[in-house]
Amino acid sequence: MKPTLLSITIASILFSGTASAEVGPEDLPSMVVSADFRPAAAQDIPVSLTTFDDTIIESRGAQHIEDVLNLAPNVNISSGASRGQYFQIRGIGERSQFSAPLNPSVGLIIDGIDFSRTGGAATLFDIEQVEVLRGPQGTRYGTNALAGVVNLQSKQATNEFDMNFESTLADYDTREIGIAVGGPIVKDALLGRIAVHTHQSDGYMDNDFLGRDNTQDRDEITARGHLKFLVSDDLTVDLNLLHLNIDNGYDAFSFDNSRSTLSDQPGEDKQRTNALALKSDWQINNAVSMQSALTYSKSDITYSYDADWGFAGIHPDEYIATENFMRERENVSFESRLISDEAGRIFGGSTDWVLGFYHLSQDEDLDLVSDFGNLQNEYETENTAVFGQLDTYLTSKLTLISGLRVERFSADYEDSNGLDLDPSETLFGGKLGLNYQLNADHMAFTSLSRGYKSGGVNNNDALPLSKREFDTEYMWNLEAGLKSSWLDGDLVTNLTAFYAWRRDAQVKSSIALPGGEFLDSLDNAARGTNVGIEFDADWLVNDKLRLFAAVGLLRATFDEYDNPELQAEGFDIEGRRQAHAPAYQFTLGGEIYLNQNWTLRANVEGKDEFYFSNSHNAKSGSYAITNASLEYQHQNWRVTLWGRNLFDKDYYTRGFFFGNDPRIGYADKAYKQLGDPRVVGLTVSYDY
Structure with a gap:
């Protein structure tokens, strides 16, 4: 939308008549969570979880999951790219990927498609809700959910025609346009929806050597499609399609940890993805239904950077180094599960049950072109699992949940250095739980x-053969919580306490070598304990004020640590906090319904300092940032003035510790990637 048209639209809305409606909402929003076996209201699921709806997404001008994830307690995010692409829940999760294959600790699911290795895919236009489940989700998701799952659900086609148009202008030459249209193609038989969105920005870095302000630019196109076939009263078939064209720059690190770089060959962070999910829901009879899903995704990913962060003239030896990681990922999965209905309960009608089968095949090819040495590798994995869960109603108030998943994992790795490995193992996990309904609230x-x-x-290839493979990590998690509704439903609270034991924890170490290279490896180097509390509250005080708050407290430490390479360097993290595990996180905010048309929202969110890595002691520093929005809504139009990080607080999302600056003799120091600065924007949207 051009600025002139935008101005005319705003003026026509602001000077139009007011609508006749109540000032604020009558009830707190109730979200149905789809990440479990049976969709249910968030307050009815016995898991520590946080949900974000499209109202939160739109009020923050959020384009990617990184723009909202800090609202979830005990959840952190790592950049090391143009976007925050790596997630940590309760201190557990990967922080980057270079040449080695990645097995994630936190699952990322988008419309049923597994993107756990590809966090850049989590764009948010036309996403209806985000669900963050904390703690092991072994029965449901298996090996990709050691620490938890982030689940994104896009808006689905319905029998009613609807349209959404959205246009945004913001700082740093940011502009967005999106449109989504849905409704019946054949009434009561075939429903469809399509959404297309483009996001462009110069990014938040200045390259002083090249004289450019867009070397970390963002150029992202997202297209989603959905078809729902109402085949019969007993059978529904859904087809979800996703296309991503992400063409971002990467130029994030400077010698002085500022927003000004000197790189002569800025990097790229590109992704081309096509994906689909074909799902069916068949009510076989009044006792059993079958849910099946076939998914496919293919991604071409380029990640590159100027490894010396400078230009030839700044290096006495005219040292130049770049690295370019080009990956092709192809995933195919199939899952089918039988789910009982009330008439299908077993053991005298006392027990609901789920029984399922899952298979996932993932192929990843890497072509690394680097001044430190080239590498090509192929990594193929297969996961095959059977799983089941019983929900047994011991009394009218007490329910026993028992789940088990047995998974066969096999891999085949080959590379141009002659390494040929084929690890395989049988894994199992699950859950035993008790739910007690004290009363209706x-x-x-x-x-x-x-x-x-x-x-x-x-x-x-610098590692000995004995360290070329590492073993499975297991975690036991003991959890207790209380989900409550107070004041006739106007106040909702959730409290969870957890105690987790990590066994054979997979810990990444990175040792800087002469010449700018690193000795990176993952090893089962530790036993860890992750203990904490998560609390959130949502209070509709009256028809003019809503308040919300969340806090996460975390003590994540390594009880034992055995890493001879780092210990030989005089570094030992036994007893120290784990990386990307801040001791506290919080958010506090509210909504003021000024009148029938105007809503003011604001929140403060922050976290404690945290270590960037398990290989050094560089920290992020604690911080708190303030966000706010002012929304005007009239009939189908909505205008939102929003701002993120309003006081322009510097905070960091990734850090390293090594020598890279020739001006100080390549002395070791901490280098940090900055989070987003203050960004203020205006969004105009129309809903029909």
């Missing part, structure tokens, strides 16, 4: 769950 729950993450491969 309060549910207490406790559970003991076992999560797992499969072993993998180290491909650094």
Whole structure:
């Protein structure tokens, strides 16, 4: 939308008549969570979870999952790219990927498609809700959910025609346009929806050597499609399509940790993805239904950077170094599960049940072109699992949940250095839990769950053969919580306490070598304990004020640590906090309904300092940032003035510690990637 048209639209809305409606909402929003076996209201699911709806997404001008994820307690995010693409829940999760294959600890699911290795795919236009499940989700998701799952659900086609148009202008030459249209193609038989969105920005870095302000630019196109076939009263078939064309720059690090770089060959962070999910829901009879899903995704990913962060003239030896990682990922999965209905309960009608089968095939090819040495590798993995869960109603108020998943993992790795490995293993995890419905407003729950993450491969040819493979990590998690509704539903609270034991924890170490290279490896180097509390509250005070708050407290430490390479360097993290595990996180905010048309929203969110890595002691520093929006809504139009990080606080999302600056003799120091600065924008949207 051009600025002149935008101005005319705003003026026509602001000077139009007001609508006749109540000032604020009558009830708090109730979200149905789809990440479990049976969709249910968030307050009825005995898991520590946080949900974001499209209202939160739109009020923050959020384009990517990184723009909202800090609202979830005990959830952190790591950049090391143009976007925050790596997630940590309760201190557990990967922080980057270079040449080695990646087995994630936190699952990322978009419309049923597994993107756990590809966090850049989590764009948010036409996303209806985001669900963050904390703790092992071994029964449901298996090896990709040791720490938890982030689940994105796009808006679905319905029998009613609807349209949404959205246009945004913001700082740093940011502009967005999106449109989504849905409704019946054949009434009561075939429904469809399509959404297309483009996001462009110069980014938040200045390259002083090249005289450019767009070397970390963002150029992202997202297209989603959905078809729903209402085949019969007993059979529904859904087809979800996703296309991503991400063409971002990457130029994030400077010698002085500022927003000004000197690189002569800025990097790229590109992704081309096509994906689909074909799902069916068949009511076989009044006792059993079958849900099946076939998914496919293919991604071409380019990740590159100027490894010396400078130009030839700044280096006495005219040292120049670049690295370019080009990956092709192809995933195919199939899942089918039988789910009982009330008439299909077993054991005298006391027990609901789920029984399922899952298979995932993933192929990843890497072509690394680097001044430190080239590498080509192929990494193929297969996961085959059977799983089941029983929900047994011991009394009218007490329910026993028992779940088990057995998974066979096998991999085949080959590279141009002659390494040929084929690890395989049988894994199992699950859950035992008790839910007690104290009354209609309060549910207490406790559970003991076992999560797992499969072993993998180290491909650094400087490592001895004995360290080329590492084993499975297991985690036991004991959890107890209380979900409550107060004041006739106007106040909702959730409290969870957890205690987790990590066994054979997979810990990444990185040792700087002469010449700018690193000795990177993953090893089962530690036993860890992750203990904490998560609390959130949502209070509709009256028809003019809504308040919300969330806090996460975390003590994540390594009880034992055995890493001879780092210990030989005089570095030992036994007893120290784990990386990307801040001791506290919080958010506090509210909504003021000024009148029938105007809504003011604001929140403060922050976190404690945290270590960037398990290989050094560089920290992020604690911080708090303030966000706000002012929304005007009239009939189908909505205008939102929003701002993120309003006080322009510097904070960091990734960090390293090594020598890279020739001006100080390549002395070791901390280098940090900055989070987004203050960004203010205006969004105009129309809903029909």
